[in-house]
Amino acid sequence: MSSNLYQVVINGEDGEYIEYEIEADSHSEASAKAEALAADSFIDISYIEVYLIH
Numbered sequence: 001m002s003s004n005l006y007q008v009v010i011n012g013e014d015g016e017y018i019e020y021e022i023e024a025d026s027h028s029e030a031s032a033k034a035e036a037l038a039a040d041s042f043i044d045i046s047y048i049e050v051y052l053i054h
Contacts, residue, residue, distance in 0.1 A: 006030040009049040010038045018043065021053065 003023045008030055011017045020037060024030035030050050038045050 004030075005053040007051045007053050008034040008037075010034055010041075010043060011046045011048070012038075013044040013046045016043065027052070 003025055006022050006024055006027070008020045008022050009017055010020070018037070018041060020034065022030045022033050024033060027050055031048055034048050034050070035045065038048075
């Protein structure tokens, strides 16, 4: 199985957001990686958007 490229937008509770491009095997793996990135950035997640790019 090859990896796909996802655009991920992490929306914080305080209105801030960060966008990433993440290589992952699945939508759920991209979401999990995004959650880890949000934790590293100390963002309280409101919701995460995940879009398949390629």
